[in-house]
Amino acid sequence: MRRSTLEEVAALAGVSKMTASxxxxxxxDVAQDTRERVQHAAExxxxxxxxxxxxxxxxxxxxxxVVVPSMSNTVFPEVLSGITTGLEGSGMQAVxxxxxxxxxxERDIIRDMLxxxxxxxxxxxxxxxxxxxxxxxxxDIPVIQVMDLDGTPVDFxxxxxxGEAGRDMAKALLAAGRRKIAYIGSALDxxxxxxxxxxxxxxxxxxxxLGLVSHRIGDDFSSIALGKRLTADMLASRSDIDSxxxxxxxxxxxxxxxxxxxxxxxxxxxxxxxxxxxxxTDCLPALxxxxxSPRRAMGEITAKLITDVMANGRVSGPKTIAFKPPxxxxxxxxxxxxxxxx
Amino acid sequence: MRRSTLEEVAALAGVSKMTASxxxxxxxDVAQDTRERVQHAAExxxxxxxxxxxxxxxxxxxxxxVVVPSMSNTVFPEVLSGITTGLEGSGMQAVxxxxxxxxxxERDIIRDMLxxxxxxxxxxxxxxxxxxxxxxxxxDIPVIQVMDLDGTPVDFxxxxxxGEAGRDMAKALLAAGRRKIAYIGSALDxxxxxxxxxxxxxxxxxxxxLGLVSHRIGDDFSSIALGKRLTADMLASRSDIDSxxxxxxxxxxxxxxxxxxxxxxxxxxxxxxxxxxxxxTDCLPALxxxxxSPRRAMGEITAKLITDVMANGRVSGPKTIAFKPPxxxxxxxxxxxxxxxx
DNA sequence: CGTGATAACGGTACCGGTATCGGTAACATG
DNA sequence: CATGTTACCGATACCGGTACCGTTATCACG
Numbered sequence: 001m002r003r004s005t006l007e008e009v010a011a012l013a014g015v016s017k018m019t020a021s022x023x024x025x026x027x028x029d030v031a032q033d034t035r036e037r038v039q040h041a042a043e044x045x046x047x048x049x050x051x052x053x054x055x056x057x058x059x060x061x062x063x064x065x066v067v068v069p070s071m072s073n074t075v076f077p078e079v080l081s082g083i084t085t086g087l088e089g090s091g092m093q094a095v096x097x098x099x100x101x102x103x104x105x106e107r108d109i110i111r112d113m114l115x116x117x118x119x120x121x122x123x124x125x126x127x128x129x130x131x132x133x134x135x136x137x138x139x140d141i142p143v144i145q146v147m148d149l150d151g152t153p154v155d156f157x158x159x160x161x162x163g164e165a166g167r168d169m170a171k172a173l174l175a176a177g178r179r180k181i182a183y184i185g186s187a188l189d190x191x192x193x194x195x196x197x198x199x200x201x202x203x204x205x206x207x208x209x210l211g212l213v214s215h216r217i218g219d220d221f222s223s224i225a226l227g228k229r230l231t232a233d234m235l236a237s238r239s240d241i242d243s244x245x246x247x248x249x250x251x252x253x254x255x256x257x258x259x260x261x262x263x264x265x266x267x268x269x270x271x272x273x274x275x276x277x278x279x280x281t282d283c284l285p286a287l288x289x290x291x292x293s294p295r296r297a298m299g300e301i302t303a304k305l306i307t308d309v310m311a312n313g314r315v316s317g318p319k320t321i322a323f324k325p326p327x328x329x330x331x332x333x334x335x336x337x338x339x340x341x342x
Numbered sequence: 343m344r345r346s347t348l349e350e351v352a353a354l355a356g357v358s359k360m361t362a363s364x365x366x367x368x369x370x371d372v373a374q375d376t377r378e379r380v381q382h383a384a385e386x387x388x389x390x391x392x393x394x395x396x397x398x399x400x401x402x403x404x405x406x407x408v409v410v411p412s413m414s415n416t417v418f419p420e421v422l423s424g425i426t427t428g429l430e431g432s433g434m435q436a437v438x439x440x441x442x443x444x445x446x447x448e449r450d451i452i453r454d455m456l457x458x459x460x461x462x463x464x465x466x467x468x469x470x471x472x473x474x475x476x477x478x479x480x481x482d483i484p485v486i487q488v489m490d491l492d493g494t495p496v497d498f499x500x501x502x503x504x505g506e507a508g509r510d511m512a513k514a515l516l517a518a519g520r521r522k523i524a525y526i527g528s529a530l531d532x533x534x535x536x537x538x539x540x541x542x543x544x545x546x547x548x549x550x551x552l553g554l555v556s557h558r559i560g561d562d563f564s565s566i567a568l569g570k571r572l573t574a575d576m577l578a579s580r581s582d583i584d585s586x587x588x589x590x591x592x593x594x595x596x597x598x599x600x601x602x603x604x605x606x607x608x609x610x611x612x613x614x615x616x617x618x619x620x621x622x623t624d625c626l627p628a629l630x631x632x633x634x635s636p637r638r639a640m641g642e643i644t645a646k647l648i649t650d651v652m653a654n655g656r657v658s659g660p661k662t663i664a665f666k667p668p669x670x671x672x673x674x675x676x677x678x679x680x681x682x683x684x
Numbered sequence: 685c686g687t688g689a690t691a692a693c694g695g696t697a698c699c700g701g702t703a704t705c706g707g708t709a710a711c712a713t714g
Numbered sequence: 715c716a717t718g719t720t721a722c723c724g725a726t727a728c729c730g731g732t733a734c735c736g737t738t739a740t741c742a743c744g
Contacts, residue, residue, distance in 0.1 A: 003480070003481070003482060005729095005730060006730065006731065007730080007731095016693070016695080017730090017731080018693070018695080018732085019692080019694075021731070021732065025732090030693085031691080034692080046477065046480045048453060048456050048477070048480075049731075050398070050459060050729085051457040051458050051731095052394050052397050052398040052729085052731085053398050053699090053731035054730080054731055054732075055394050055699095056394040056395050056699050056700065056701085056729090057698080057699055057732040058699085058733085059699065059732095070423075071422055072416075072420065074414075074416055074419075076419075077416075077418075078413070078414065080413055080438075080440075081440065084413075084439075084440050093439070095437040096422075096438050098423065098426050112393075115391050115393040115396075116393050116394065134388055138388045139345070139390075223621055224621055224622050224624075224625045225624060253625075254625055257625050257626065257627055261627065279565055279566055279567055280595075282566075283567055283570050285599055285602045348700065348701065357723075358723065358725080359700090359701080360703095360725080361722080361724075364702095364722095367702095370721095371722060371723075372721095372723085373721080376722080391700090391701075392699085392701065393701095394700075395701035395702085395729090396700080396701055396702075397701090397729090398699090398700085398701075398729050398731085399700075399701045399702040399703085399728080400701080400703085400729085
């Protein structure tokens with residue numbers, strides 16, 4: 001039982017390959033009963049067209065390549081989910097690759113993806129090394145860089161400014177009266193966007209003559225467990241901290257659990273701030289500040305951009321779509337803050 | 343600036359297509375300096391081979407198709423992550439599709455995936471309708487059904503018995519002295535595996551002459567927020583419950599947060615039980631019982647199975663690989679339970 | 685009845701690679 | 715010097731579809 005080909009379908013229906021092809025694609029120039037004969041034959045052989053041949057011949061594919069750094073955080077799966085739903089009904093199919101926050105791996109995956117001649121490619125962030133950028137440009141297809149905004153896009157760009165997010169959060173914490181501010185993060189050399197948030201965050205503090213009073217960087221990728229561990233460690237070493245900025249919400253949630261175990265009141269005693277605005281954050285037993293990033297929306301907008309370009313050849317709107325994540329979870333911590341964080 | 347072809351590379355290197363092909367693939371029968379000339383030419387044109395042509399010609403692909411129901415839960419991304427890392431270095435590339443727990447969508451995605459002539463296909467669960475199974479069989483490639491074990495596999499099967507997991511948890515709760523047991527779940531008609539756990543769970547209770555004292559099924563997919571909401575609702579309606587079994591850990595975590603808000607002690611007053619053994623569960627401020635499912639391991643084993651079959655043509659071991667998730671988080675709740683849950 | 689239009693279908697040339705076989709040059713061998 | 719061997723390389727035929735153009739039959743019309 002081998003895969004059947006169009007030729008076999010055609011033979012069974014008593015027509016030529018070409019007629020069978022036309023019949024199955026629902027093209028015109030085929031008599032009604034011929035079409036039915038062909039369709040019937042295809043069904044009997046449970047014929048599935050060979051997309052390799054199809055795409056090679058027609059010089060186009062329905063593939064959208066998407067490269068993300070990780071799957072262990074809910075953030076990227078959500079973006080992917082947004083892309084797939086946004087692509088639905090367009091006949092396009094998203095295929096994903098994981099780079100593990102590794103630039104070399106990313107280059108290899110992108111090369112591999114491009115070899116499938118996708119109709120468009122989506123990559124995370126704007127910080128690809130020159131070689132990767134060259135490949136992307138040489139591919140001669142729409143390139144959409146997502147999540148980040150701080151940098152020079154190759155082509156399209158959908159994201160938010162992590163620098164701005166870091167600055168906003170710093171201002172928000174200051175506005176909430178916090179001065180003894182600490183930072184807890186993970187593998188910043190890998191997660192460049194978290195690094196951008198931190199750098200901008202610190203910069204605002206410095207402008208106020210302040211610095212981070214304490215500082216922990218994990219050696220592992222971000223997780224709730226890591227956030228909890230590093231926070232417990234920090235709390236054990238000093239007691240004057242009044243707020244902690246985390247690389248993201250997972251870490252911050254872990255921080256909250258550490259505070260609860262240590263009997264520290266959140267947010268009154270220590271204010272915790274993260275990034276993303278996860279479902280989890282909303283449900284926690286204490287208020288945590290966070291910047292709510294529109295993950296699904298970014299995915300869906302990206303998909304819409306792609307279907308637009310495919311349909312019209314050109315895109316109508318701008319090539320860069322910027323989101324501004326609102327800061328939430330500071331309601332009780334400081335009155336009058338809403339205006340500023342808006 | 344169009345995509346360059348092998349022919350152009352060959353022309354630039356002053357050799358034939360065939361020689362260029364051999365040189366780039368690192369095959370023998372190519373002189374050292376010729377190889378270098380070709381490689382140099384390929385670099386200058388930033389040549390990327392066309393996998394469509396490659397695969398069509400060689401009649402094989404490096405694609406492993408993977409279809410999962412969702413990305414909004416961390417579970418499936420973890421499995422995917424496991425598959426990709428397991429495939430690393432094998433030259434295989436995983437491509438993912440999301441079915442949204444919809445059998446028709448799943449069929450369409452599988453059909454689409456198969457049209458790319460993948461080397462193997464991984465699908466979630468064993469409950470595909472007949473038509474889908476026919477397609478899978480007709481594809482004539484290794485089919486691996488993952489996550490579940492309760493049913494008849496098409497070919498390979500890597501997973502765990504959700505019936506057993508449900509039964510084990512029921513026994514564990516009973517052994518912990520709980521009798522007023524409730525259930526909270528979400529969209530069971532879609533998530534068949536959660537349904538299996540619940541059915542088996544209830545069956546054990548019934549065998550003891552017990553039934554669920556309360557019962558909530560959400561109309562949305564599982565999430566922390568949904569678990570919290572349904573639990574709060576349940577707690578408001580009755581006060582005699584001593585344990586709640588949730589469809590999974592997300593829901594259970596939400597349940598814990600609801601209990602904390604209601605001032606209910608967990609696990610002493612109400613014991614909460616979930617399924618999966620997420621990172622999150624380990625960090626929560628109270629002990630939650632759960633069955634730790636080996637998501638990454640299942641993914642990696644699946645990948646290993648595939649690379650094995652590809653390498654040897656035949657697989658050495660059995661066609662079904664069963665995992666048994668241990669129950670954790672009951673340490674304090676009942677002494678002497680460890681033996682039973684082992 | 686010749687002509688042209690139209691509908692339905694088939695033939696052929698690709699798409700960009702690889703498999704396969706064969707050819708040529710250089711060198712060793714008897 | 716004829717012959718065999720070895721190392722390289724090229725020509726050709728695919729892989730399974732689609733694009734494009736050509737062909738045939740049928741029918742309306744002047």
